[in-house]
Amino acid sequence: TIPFISRYRKEVTGGLDEVQIGAIKDQLDKLTELSKRKETILATIEEQEKLTPELRKRIEESWDSTEIEDLYLPYKPKRVTKAEIARRKGLEPLAKIVMMQNENNLSARIKSFIKGEVKNAEEALQGARDIIAEWINENESARNTVRNSFAHTAMITSKVIKGKEEEGAKYRDYFDFSEPLNRASSHRLLALRRGEAEGILRVSISPDAESCLDRLNRRFVKGRGEVSEQVATAVDDSFKRLLKPSIETEFSNQSKAKADEEAIRVFAENLRQLLLAPPLGQKRVLGVDPGYRTGCKLVCLDAQGNLLHNEAIFPHPPQNEKGKAAAKVAQLVATYAIDAIAIGNGTASRETEQFITNIRYDRKVQVFVVSENGASIYSASKIAREEFPEYDVTVRGAVSIGRRLMDPLAELVKIDPKSIGVGQYQHDVEQNALKKSLDQTVESCVNLVGVNVNTASKHLLTYISGLGPTLAQNIVNYRAEHGPFTSRKELMKVPRMGEKAFEQSAGFLRIPDGKNPLDNSAVHPESYPIVERMAKDLKCSVADLITDKALKKKLKLTDYLTDKVGMPTLLDIMEELDKPGRDPRQTIQVFAFDPTVKTIEDLKEGQVLPGIVTNITNFGCFVDVGIKENGLVHISELADRFVSDPTQVVSIHQHVKVKVLSVDLSRKRVQLSMKGI
Numbered sequence: 001t002i003p004f005i006s007r008y009r010k011e012v013t014g015g016l017d018e019v020q021i022g023a024i025k026d027q028l029d030k031l032t033e034l035s036k037r038k039e040t041i042l043a044t045i046e047e048q049e050k051l052t053p054e055l056r057k058r059i060e061e062s063w064d065s066t067e068i069e070d071l072y073l074p075y076k077p078k079r080v081t082k083a084e085i086a087r088r089k090g091l092e093p094l095a096k097i098v099m100m101q102n103e104n105n106l107s108a109r110i111k112s113f114i115k116g117e118v119k120n121a122e123e124a125l126q127g128a129r130d131i132i133a134e135w136i137n138e139n140e141s142a143r144n145t146v147r148n149s150f151a152h153t154a155m156i157t158s159k160v161i162k163g164k165e166e167e168g169a170k171y172r173d174y175f176d177f178s179e180p181l182n183r184a185s186s187h188r189l190l191a192l193r194r195g196e197a198e199g200i201l202r203v204s205i206s207p208d209a210e211s212c213l214d215r216l217n218r219r220f221v222k223g224r225g226e227v228s229e230q231v232a233t234a235v236d237d238s239f240k241r242l243l244k245p246s247i248e249t250e251f252s253n254q255s256k257a258k259a260d261e262e263a264i265r266v267f268a269e270n271l272r273q274l275l276l277a278p279p280l281g282q283k284r285v286l287g288v289d290p291g292y293r294t295g296c297k298l299v300c301l302d303a304q305g306n307l308l309h310n311e312a313i314f315p316h317p318p319q320n321e322k323g324k325a326a327a328k329v330a331q332l333v334a335t336y337a338i339d340a341i342a343i344g345n346g347t348a349s350r351e352t353e354q355f356i357t358n359i360r361y362d363r364k365v366q367v368f369v370v371s372e373n374g375a376s377i378y379s380a381s382k383i384a385r386e387e388f389p390e391y392d393v394t395v396r397g398a399v400s401i402g403r404r405l406m407d408p409l410a411e412l413v414k415i416d417p418k419s420i421g422v423g424q425y426q427h428d429v430e431q432n433a434l435k436k437s438l439d440q441t442v443e444s445c446v447n448l449v450g451v452n453v454n455t456a457s458k459h460l461l462t463y464i465s466g467l468g469p470t471l472a473q474n475i476v477n478y479r480a481e482h483g484p485f486t487s488r489k490e491l492m493k494v495p496r497m498g499e500k501a502f503e504q505s506a507g508f509l510r511i512p513d514g515k516n517p518l519d520n521s522a523v524h525p526e527s528y529p530i531v532e533r534m535a536k537d538l539k540c541s542v543a544d545l546i547t548d549k550a551l552k553k554k555l556k557l558t559d560y561l562t563d564k565v566g567m568p569t570l571l572d573i574m575e576e577l578d579k580p581g582r583d584p585r586q587t588i589q590v591f592a593f594d595p596t597v598k599t600i601e602d603l604k605e606g607q608v609l610p611g612i613v614t615n616i617t618n619f620g621c622f623v624d625v626g627i628k629e630n631g632l633v634h635i636s637e638l639a640d641r642f643v644s645d646p647t648q649v650v651s652i653h654q655h656v657k658v659k660v661l662s663v664d665l666s667r668k669r670v671q672l673s674m675k676g677i
Helices: 002-008 018-047 053-061 065-075 082-088 092-100 106-113 121-137 140-153 169-174 186-197 209-220 226-275 322-335 349-357 375-379 382-387 393-406 408-412 431-449 458-462 468-482 488-493 499-508 525-537 542-547 549-553 567-578
Strands: 155-160 176-180 201-206 285-289 296-301 307-313 340-344 366-370 608-617 620-624 631-634 655-664 669-673
Touching: 002 018, 002 431, 002 499, 018 053, 018 065, 053 065, 065 140, 082 092, 082 121, 092 106, 092 121, 092 226, 106 121, 106 226, 121 140, 121 226, 140 209, 140 226, 155 169, 155 186, 169 186, 186 201, 186 226, 201 226, 209 226, 226 408, 226 431, 226 608, 285 322, 285 393, 296 322, 296 393, 307 322, 307 393, 322 349, 340 349, 340 393, 349 366, 366 393, 375 382, 375 393, 382 393, 393 408, 408 431, 458 468, 488 499, 499 525, 525 542, 525 567, 542 549, 549 567, 631 655
Parallel strands: 285 340, 340 366, 631 669
Antiparallel strands: 155 176, 155 201, 285 296, 296 307, 608 620, 608 655, 620 631, 655 669
């Protein structure tokens, strides 16, 4: 797996990181697919007995899919085309005569072709032109000429479909829109494609047709006679009917793929930041799912996230049972020795936060507002039903909110990444590519942090390098039957845990109170003998080596180099011995919104407010300032310098200060700035 290779095989890869190894794997997948395509193409041409040694050589040596498809085009089985109909009428020899352009008496030559289905000279010429148009369309050089023109001069244009103005109001910016294709940003391309799919916009991509035709004519039309005029007519027809639509589709697909790639990259980066959000850790938490009419659902969780108690309170309108609700919350905090309170950031969140912070408790209690994106998806899911079969969706939702505070990664892996709400146009991009990228991101994050094999859920274990759903379930079953694991070695007793799966997964599975202190570190079991040798050389135990910094300084790492163990592995081991099992995530910070701002009407231009970054796109980021609507900080307002990629300036859940630039009450839009604050 990618996490295993990048972490434990640095000598072999020259220290390539996960991103680089992932890129190699993607490239390998593409080339493997292309290789299969080439086999199919060669077999098809061979069946037609048209595969020359030169053609075979060109196809076998090419790794450019466009070039390969161009070479295949003349041999590709087609539906019945105009050219095919003309061929059946026996007009291919006439097409060859016209194409040569050295016939002086065309009308005399045509006479011999007026027979059978060909009624007159015009019909014969039309058929010949259809065949020539197809030849031009299948000519590699002609296709590259048009391609070149698209690459340099293509404009993407959109027009609103008559009568759809009102229905498609959100696409107003694209009702009469045009810009060079090579300058169109991914979010605009995806918006145009969505508008097209919804039947609001008509989108087209066109090159400079005049210069394109000019170049094609120079290539195919030789001279000025009546025969050359026929070829010129065929060139015009070929361009408008065959070449332009075909290359337009190609560029449309290419631009869509590029836009998808960009959107998926931003989504994956946002997801990574969200999954690696700081955890509160193993503390007792009161989870609150706020609401008005239906009340606020409360759940008390122990330090492991188990549900101890649940009930509802009604501090807001219409019931307004403030006193009763406050007494209940204070009593639960005392009874269950609550350390922190997690409040969902949905409906009634601000009012609930204010209500909760005004209560007097018998201990110090930290209050956090937690993103509840995807919590409703989780609470209605099969996973939630398995975890809490006897509770309804509202209780499950509140549990998810509480657990997200304790360990965002462990809780968010239970939700389809697409539902976490940190993407842009996630339903418009290529779904398989999106799933692959997001799954890879989740796998990367889980393995970076590592998991406690004695407390991790099946869903968390599934993402560990080398495990998958079956082994994850087997680990949970083994744990239930035999009690907690006491060593990594014991994992080998789990059914279906072979040597390969153990090798891939062991370094990422932690055993905090095991017999061997290395079992709670990222040191791989295959490297235990090295650490044991180090301890022996220093005449101390492995535990002493971990706790005593001075001892480690006495080691001369070059003494431990072998043909298999290089300096990268030894440096990783030393780093891990310094902080065994330490969580790489940052520590959590308490955040407070401006108490005077509750709704969009409370915002004033020029106001400076605290906010939390909730989503990042490639045109800026969205910030929650404590009202229902998130405000947009456009990419041009992120910093006092030029910014090409918002992720270089902001990260998901980052606490920021923003200035209100403008408030559009009718469209519920807020423009913010982070410049000069």
